[in-house]
Amino acid sequence: MCASYGLDPRFKDQELMEDADHELLEGIRAWAQGNADETLRPTGRILRNLNPIVVPGEAAPAVELAWWGFLVDGRPSKFPSINTRSERLQDRPGSLRGRAIVPATGWFEMQKPSKQWHEFGLDEALFGMAAVTQRGRAEDGSWYTCYSIVMQPAVDRLAGIHDRMPVVLPASFGADWLAGAPSRELIDEALTASGSIADRIAATPRADDKGSERLF
Template sequence: MCASYGLDPRFSDQQLIEEADDELMEGIRAWARRNADETLRPTGRLLRNLNPILVPSESRTPQLEEAWWGFLVDGRPSRFPSINTRSERLQERPGSLRGRAIVPATRWFEMRKPSKTWHEFGLDGALFGMAAVTQRGRAEDGSWFTCYSIVMQPAPARLAGIHDRMPVLLPAAFAQDWLDGAPTRELMDDALLASADATQWVQTASMTASP
């Protein structure tokens, strides 16, 4: 599972989504600067570390929004695991694809078991987008948020020795399709096919400490 990731403000100007304009990209970079390259973690009951996501808008340019990582149920973080959603589940139940987002990142982290060694995954410092599903949720104080769950797929053989799952990475050319497409199994199938190209460029390195 992906339980933490990073967003370095020094990312390259590689496109996250073809429809992105300079304002949107600078918004992502400005948020990352304010976050001072801190590791992004799921939002907890007492931890309001809201993270940037791209959501659909009425125009072709997606909207940048700060969102709650993990689903809220009855005013509290869900008791069931919700920071990640399996791609297989979305293929079986495409109705869960009604709300979708793109999560900007420059790396993510996983622990290799049984050695308990942390590994960092990325695309050589480039900005990339992770597929996510969303739903609205209410916190205990009555505030409403967009909540998101990162979509995970089986890792390819060369990475599966470290961790058997990885995020669905969305190339820029497919990103708008992910945001605007109909919530069908075919959309999830197409996202997995599109992700295969980006996945082959993923690099990994071991870490001396947890992120």
């Protein structure tokens, strides 16, 4: 599963969305600079690290700070919710009613049994991971957009490190993901489109524990 990812403000290229304007990209960059290169992790009862996602806007896609993982009855869900299997969405396309794109420059996974961490990315370019969203209320009564990253089986050359990977969307499919009808066809098209960019993902061993799993 994807339990942490990175957003480096020094990205030079972007493969987030074809129509991503300067304001959108600079908004993401400014947030990442303020985050001081900290790894992005799930939000919890104590840890309130709201993360940027790209959501549909009235005139154009916009950046919104959102809660990673779903809230149920005012608390983080007891069931795993930071990731959603693509197979589940194929069976239950109604869950696609709310969608977002999660900007990232890499995600982290541990290879077992060696316990070696790897960072996966596109040569430091900004890219987008598909996500589903829903509204949720925290214990203090505040409402948030909550998101779950959509996961698929890893491509063969990466499966030896980890058997799952995010549905990474090519820039040409970003608008379709945000605006398309919530249907089996949409998730099928997203998986097909992801294949063209998944083949370019590189895995780099890490000497530090930046990807260490620390769930709250």
